[in-house]
C-alpha cells in the first residue's frame with residue numbers, strides 16, 4: 001500500500017454512538033496513526049474515556065483519540081513504546097492493525113472486563129454482542145442478570 005501523505009491526519013465527526021475518529025489519509029498496516037496524549041489522573045477520577053495504567057492511575061486521553069470507538073473487529077490498537085526518542089516516559093501510540101483507507105472510522109477493541117460490559121452494536125461480522133474482552137465474554141450473561149436483579 002502506498003501512502004502519499006505523512007504524519008498524523010485524523011478528524012473527529014459524529015457517529016451513531018457519539019463522537020468518533022476518522023482517518024483523513026491512508027495508513028498502511030503497522031503504521032503509527034498517532035500518539036495518545038492525555039492527563040494521568042487518580043484511578044477513582046477516571047471517566048468513560050480513560051483507561052487503566054495501573055491500580056492507582058488512569059490516563060484521561062485528550063482529543064482526538066479520546067473519541068476512538070470500540071469495534072469487535074478493530075482497525076487499530078494501542079501500544080506502549082518504551083523508548084520514544086524524545087521522552088523518558090513510555091509513549092502510547094495508536095497503531096494500524098491493517099491497511100486503513102482515508103475516510104474510514106478508526107476503532108479499537110476496548111477489552112473491558114465483564115463488570116463494565118455494555119451491549120455492542122459495532123456491526124462487525126464477529127461482533128461479540130457486548131463490549132467486553134474475549135476472555136471475559138463467558139462472564140457477561142450472569143453479570144448482566146445480577147445487575148438487573150440489583151436494580152429491582
Ligand SMILES: [Zn+2]
Nearest residue numbers: 072120122127
Ligand atoms: Zn461488536
